[in-house]
Amino acid sequence: MAMITDAHVLRPEFVPSDVVHRDSEVRHLSKALRPITDGEPGETALLGGPSGAGKTCIARFAVQRLRENALGINTQYVNCWEDYSRFKTLYRLLKGIDRAFDVHRQSTPKDELLERLRDHDGSPYVVVLDEADQLDDTGVLYDLYRTTGLTMVLIANRREDLFSRLDSRLVSRLQTTTHVRFEKYGFDALVSILEDRVRWGLRESAISTDQLQTIADDAAGDARVAITVLRTAARRADQDDADSITDEDVAEAIPEAKAEITQKSTRRLTDDQRTLYEIVTEHGEIAPGDLYERYTERVSSPRSKRMVRNYLRKLCHYNLLVAEGENRGRTYHSVS
DNA sequence: CCTCCACTGGAAGATCGGGAAG
DNA sequence: CTTCCCGATCTTCCAGTGGAGG
Numbered sequence: 001m002a003m004i005t006d007a008h009v010l011r012p013e014f015v016p017s018d019v020v021h022r023d024s025e026v027r028h029l030s031k032a033l034r035p036i037t038d039g040e041p042g043e044t045a046l047l048g049g050p051s052g053a054g055k056t057c058i059a060r061f062a063v064q065r066l067r068e069n070a071l072g073i074n075t076q077y078v079n080c081w082e083d084y085s086r087f088k089t090l091y092r093l094l095k096g097i098d099r100a101f102d103v104h105r106q107s108t109p110k111d112e113l114l115e116r117l118r119d120h121d122g123s124p125y126v127v128v129l130d131e132a133d134q135l136d137d138t139g140v141l142y143d144l145y146r147t148t149g150l151t152m153v154l155i156a157n158r159r160e161d162l163f164s165r166l167d168s169r170l171v172s173r174l175q176t177t178t179h180v181r182f183e184k185y186g187f188d189a190l191v192s193i194l195e196d197r198v199r200w201g202l203r204e205s206a207i208s209t210d211q212l213q214t215i216a217d218d219a220a221g222d223a224r225v226a227i228t229v230l231r232t233a234a235r236r237a238d239q240d241d242a243d244s245i246t247d248e249d250v251a252e253a254i255p256e257a258k259a260e261i262t263q264k265s266t267r268r269l270t271d272d273q274r275t276l277y278e279i280v281t282e283h284g285e286i287a288p289g290d291l292y293e294r295y296t297e298r299v300s301s302p303r304s305k306r307m308v309r310n311y312l313r314k315l316c317h318y319n320l321l322v323a324e325g326e327n328r329g330r331t332y333h334s335v336s
Numbered sequence: 337c338c339t340c341c342a343c344t345g346g347a348a349g350a351t352c353g354g355g356a357a358g
Numbered sequence: 359c360t361t362c363c364c365g366a367t368c369t370t371c372c373a374g375t376g377g378a379g380g
Contacts (some may be wrong), residue, residue: 087365104355108364165346288343294374309344328342328377 007203010231021189032178037070042151049182052222119263133162184221232257265318
């Protein structure tokens, strides 16, 4: 008999039908969206806080609940880290209302995408823009803000990261809208989140409270990490045809889950980016000037310094590298 | 303190690749 | 075929910043 009864609930994108430990955040966000049920425009909402604090989950949950309470509301989730350009973001939004069918990358006249979005039938459209600070053209946010019938839920780790890159007109308008702050989960909250997932997705007594506490302790308030470790441990035990998860499964799942996350992000790198990653990993810590020098020695046709800085920013965002210090004092480290 | 300058990241424009139009 | 247009990528230029080292 399989130990995992529902693998779905252990997946990172799973949204529980009822969320716990985030009642006030849900209420706060729902309040901003409530006018939509009465045919009024919703308020732009801004969710901020560290990763794994439940921002994405709560955004999806609140939007889902809104859909259940009112008919004819369109919704779409966009991860701006993946769809980081204006074109990709707008394309994804058009897909959410089934109007992307004949858009081909080139043939489309400039900004036909935005016009198409504005032309749609007029039913409310609630869009979640996750990692909004990662857009390379934040001007699209201004255009979306000025699109009638469209309500934005913006998610960013740090509000100032987003604001510093926005059009000042938009900043002043967003100042007065709904801001929901998320804090890291406490230890007990994390354990209880894990307990729920175990109840929904694993056979009874598959894992002990002690083991869940070990996982929660390691995750340090990050629910995404905690759930990934739980999934990895469960998969290990399942492959061994075991009845329950052993302490060894948990111990090995912790580094394995982290390696899995790293590997997943490394695959998407270009040769230049991977070279930079390797140089920093080999050195452990390196100054920007040295790093660029090593890089030029190692590749046949090196990119410019400016481009390398873009690569490094990307590597930092993937959590493959850490940048420490500002300006002249900066060094790049490998993680761990 | 003060000055220098290594480094960052925004802005603007060049280049590339590929699909469409002529 | 060529020309045109687009997004994506990359370079060039530059203002701002704050640590190093007088």
